[in-house]
Amino acid sequence: MSSLRRLGPLLALIILLALSAVGCTKIYNPEGWAEPSVSADGAYVFESKDRLSYLTPPTDSASVRWTFPDRNQKNTDLKLRAVYGEPLIEDGIVYLASYEGDVFALKASDGTQIWRRGNLHGGVTGRLASAKGVLVFGTTEGRVWAIDKTNGANASGWPKDGVKMPDPIWAGVAVQAETAYVATMGGDVFALALSDGHQVWPKPFHVSGAVADLAMVATDRLFVPSLNKIVYIVDTNNGQPIAPGARASDWVWMQPAIKDSLAYYADFSGNVYVLNITTGKATALGEVAAKVKSSPVVVGDVLVVADRARNVTFFNIKEAKKLNTVPAGDSGTFRAGLTVANELVYAVTTKGALFRANPKELSVVEIPIVGGAK
Amino acid sequence: MIGDIFRIALADPMVNFLVILNNLCFNSFGLAIIAFTVIVKAATFPLTLRQLHSTRSMQSLQPRIQEIQKKYTDPKRRQEETMRAYKEAGANPLGCLGPMLIQFPIFIALFYAIRLVLPESPEALENLSSHLYGWSYIQHAVPMKTHFLGLDLRQTPNDAGFVSIEGFLVLLVGITTWAQTKTTVTSPTMDDKQRAQQQMIAVMMPVMFAFFALSFPSGVSIYWIVNSVMGIATNVVTFGLPRFNIKPLVKVRANTPPPLDAGHATSPAGPTIPARELRTANGPGRSKRQNRRRRP
Numbered sequence: 001m002s003s004l005r006r007l008g009p010l011l012a013l014i015i016l017l018a019l020s021a022v023g024c025t026k027i028y029n030p031e032g033w034a035e036p037s038v039s040a041d042g043a044y045v046f047e048s049k050d051r052l053s054y055l056t057p058p059t060d061s062a063s064v065r066w067t068f069p070d071r072n073q074k075n076t077d078l079k080l081r082a083v084y085g086e087p088l089i090e091d092g093i094v095y096l097a098s099y100e101g102d103v104f105a106l107k108a109s110d111g112t113q114i115w116r117r118g119n120l121h122g123g124v125t126g127r128l129a130s131a132k133g134v135l136v137f138g139t140t141e142g143r144v145w146a147i148d149k150t151n152g153a154n155a156s157g158w159p160k161d162g163v164k165m166p167d168p169i170w171a172g173v174a175v176q177a178e179t180a181y182v183a184t185m186g187g188d189v190f191a192l193a194l195s196d197g198h199q200v201w202p203k204p205f206h207v208s209g210a211v212a213d214l215a216m217v218a219t220d221r222l223f224v225p226s227l228n229k230i231v232y233i234v235d236t237n238n239g240q241p242i243a244p245g246a247r248a249s250d251w252v253w254m255q256p257a258i259k260d261s262l263a264y265y266a267d268f269s270g271n272v273y274v275l276n277i278t279t280g281k282a283t284a285l286g287e288v289a290a291k292v293k294s295s296p297v298v299v300g301d302v303l304v305v306a307d308r309a310r311n312v313t314f315f316n317i318k319e320a321k322k323l324n325t326v327p328a329g330d331s332g333t334f335r336a337g338l339t340v341a342n343e344l345v346y347a348v349t350t351k352g353a354l355f356r357a358n359p360k361e362l363s364v365v366e367i368p369i370v371g372g373a374k
Numbered sequence: 375m376i377g378d379i380f381r382i383a384l385a386d387p388m389v390n391f392l393v394i395l396n397n398l399c400f401n402s403f404g405l406a407i408i409a410f411t412v413i414v415k416a417a418t419f420p421l422t423l424r425q426l427h428s429t430r431s432m433q434s435l436q437p438r439i440q441e442i443q444k445k446y447t448d449p450k451r452r453q454e455e456t457m458r459a460y461k462e463a464g465a466n467p468l469g470c471l472g473p474m475l476i477q478f479p480i481f482i483a484l485f486y487a488i489r490l491v492l493p494e495s496p497e498a499l500e501n502l503s504s505h506l507y508g509w510s511y512i513q514h515a516v517p518m519k520t521h522f523l524g525l526d527l528r529q530t531p532n533d534a535g536f537v538s539i540e541g542f543l544v545l546l547v548g549i550t551t552w553a554q555t556k557t558t559v560t561s562p563t564m565d566d567k568q569r570a571q572q573q574m575i576a577v578m579m580p581v582m583f584a585f586f587a588l589s590f591p592s593g594v595s596i597y598w599i600v601n602s603v604m605g606i607a608t609n610v611v612t613f614g615l616p617r618f619n620i621k622p623l624v625k626v627r628a629n630t631p632p633p634l635d636a637g638h639a640t641s642p643a644g645p646t647i648p649a650r651e652l653r654t655a656n657g658p659g660r661s662k663r664q665n666r667r668r669r670p
Contacts, residue, residue: 028498084496099495125496168517170496185517208514212499227503228514251503251513268503293500335500 030099031350032082033335035295037089038346044087044094046336047352047369050080052087052096054111055369058346058354063370066111068096068104085127085172086337088135095149097124097137103152117152120145121162126172126213129180132194136180138169144182144192157196165190171214174222176236181222183211189224191239201239207232215255217263218277225252231265231273233280243280248273255295255337257303259317264303266292272305272315286322288313295337297345302359304345306334312347312357312364324362328355381505384483389490389505393512401515403492404522407484407593411600414480426612429558431463481597488593492520492528527593534592543595548584550602555579557609 030049037044043055043062051069055062069078080098088095093114094106101123105114122141129136134146134155143162146155154160167186174181179200182190187207191200209228217223221242222234230245231252248267256263256275263275268291275282290309297304302323303315310333314323328334332351339346345357354367392406399405415422438459446452493499499517506512520528524539534540555576587595614622 028493028495028501030495031497033496082495170499187514208510210517212496227516228510250508253500268500291504335497 030082031335032084032099033293033337033350034083035086035337035339036346036348036354037087038339038341039089040342043346043354044089045348045352045354045369046083049082049350050098052080052083052094052111053369054094054108055354058356058367061368061370062354068094068106068111068113070111081123084125085137086339088128088130090130090149093149095128095130095135097126097128099123099125099140101139103128103135103137103147105149105152115152117147122168125170129173129175131175131180132178134194136173136175136194138165138171138173138182138184140168140170142166142168142184144169144173144180144190144197146180146194146197159197163192163197170210170212174214174216176216176219179236181214181216181236183214183224185210185212187211187226187228189214189222189234189239191236203239205232205234205239205241207245212253213255217256217258218261221277223256223263223265223275223277225254225265227251227253229267231275231282233263233275233277241280242278246273246275246280246282248282250291253293257296257298259298262317264296264298264317266296266305266307268292270307272296272303274317274320285317285320286315289325294334294347297338297340299340299343299345299359302362304338304357304359306338306347308333308335310334310349312355314357314359314362326357326362326364328364329353329366380483380486384479385486385490386505386507388480388483388487389502390507390512392487392491393506393515393518396518397511397515401519402522403518403520403527403593404525404596406518407488407522407527407596408600410484411597411604415601415604418477422608426608432460435459435463477601481594484597485590485594488527488591491518492591492593493517494528522593522596525592525596527596528591530591531588540592540595543592543599544584544587546599547587547595547602548580550599550606551583552576552580554602554605554609557606557613557615 032046032049034046038058040057042065043058045053045055047053051067051071053067054065056065069076079100081100083096083098085097089108092108094108096104096106101118101120103117103124106112107114120139121143122139124137124139126138130149133149135149136146138144142165144165145162146158147153148155165182165184166188167184169182169184171183178194180192180194182192187209188204189211190204192198193200207224207226207230209226211224211226213225215223220236222236224232224234229248229250231248232241232245233243234241249271250268252265252267254265256265261277263277264272264285265275266272266288270288270290270292272285272287273282274285288305288307289311290307292305292307294306298317301316301318303317305313305315307313310328310330311325312328313325315321316323331353332349334347335350336348345359347355347357354369355364356367357364392410395406395409396403399409439456442452442455442459446455490502490505493502502516506516520526526534526540529540531540531544583598587598610620611623614620
């Protein structure tokens, strides 16, 4: 009995040490969630968090043509850390922004670097927007930049240190005509003139909760999902919501899929919604098995949703009916948005596995990458 | 399993509590950490008080312990008598461990909570959603402001570099831990060996914690510093600072041990008379209730 008493504090200490070990282990390092970019010529896929692979057109398999940074090249100072926005491909050039805080322009043909722009005050977690010869994006330290697509220099007319925002910017910048729309993690949405970065609205549109994503869903209509579980449609003419926000059950952090003035999105509880862009009213469409971070897509009348439990679910949007759910392997999870090419849907997991979903057959297959990272 | 218990019982409530404090503290997460420290210190004050009682009792027992050491040559017997003396005086040599053991999981959970609440990556923010309660009051606060008095509360001195405000925190962790150890009362009747041990602890503890602080997010270091400063204040109020002629502001009751001969009519060879029989009133270190329990 007395030995038990003596051992008591020791046992308590061991249990506490075990608890502390458990408490200290899980740290979420940046992994990136750039969605693939697929065309008839080939596919740009992040097979690993810090390396872009250009693949042959994905059929039964796909082969690596080149990687950036070049995996054969050792001792390089190139470090992407992670990439969150899909690569932007225009006029044979691939534009890419990294969490490390660099923007790159690469030759699409062989992946050779054309220019690199750093010193951006923070990393980039959103998509690059392209308009009028400039790339526009925000950084995690709250700067909005417009840089020349030809050489990465500051766009003329913009402040040399970018436009300083009050809070970090994690969302991609949305662009329409002469204006760039920028959302901050402080819950503000700003409209900036593409000419020089000055504010267009008299005051920013403010929501309760961070805005981690942003999308133009129609002319003059901005999709603003707040992490406080409310989604707004904002009229870009005046920076005001067209209706009170549509409430979700959990966080909404994605780009919606658009079809016939309707926006489809899902929340972190796995609920899928349809939002009328004209009225700002949302209704529930259905639910999936797990949290959804990956942006869904619509092909024909089929909505495709990939959840964090690696399931791909097909909905008929006309009948608001779930058609099928297909588990997609066991490698990583879906955080990156889905992309459509030739009526087929492509998805990449956090472990770099590439999947193709066929909305007509309601099937999902993995596409092996030959000569890939695995 | 243990991870789930840790998360549900400790880490998640702490995460949400910190977010609420952040909202109450003008959306300053640094102030929220300070408020949290004060609350934890207040909540564990009964334990601290018990520790102080225990320390005082130990202190007052020292003459008797020395007497026992002189009187008994057999180590086993000496230990038995020492333990008996502690027991009768209501002093627990491990009493000081109570507040420390409580601090430990809180400290670890805070470390965990700060990494969660102040996410360093989009994935970490995404993960935070599953730890927050569904109340709008909590949800709208995310993400917290990561800076406080020029400090990035997420950053470790290892990442920020030693010549930085975060690096300065390491120094403060060392100094405040040292000051707390120095203001903790020590017995004037300690022998040289005990004194040497005490001095070694007084040096090792600050060095060890300063070393740990190199890998702490600076928010955790703030907790440690504020906690130590409050510990120093408690020590000064309770024990005073004899070196600077500062007298204690409050008196902590110490149980008076009975003298060796009165409390123990024992001889190294003879039978032991139970101490209970020799006690007056409730007996040293015992309440009326405790005595009632012992009665048949």
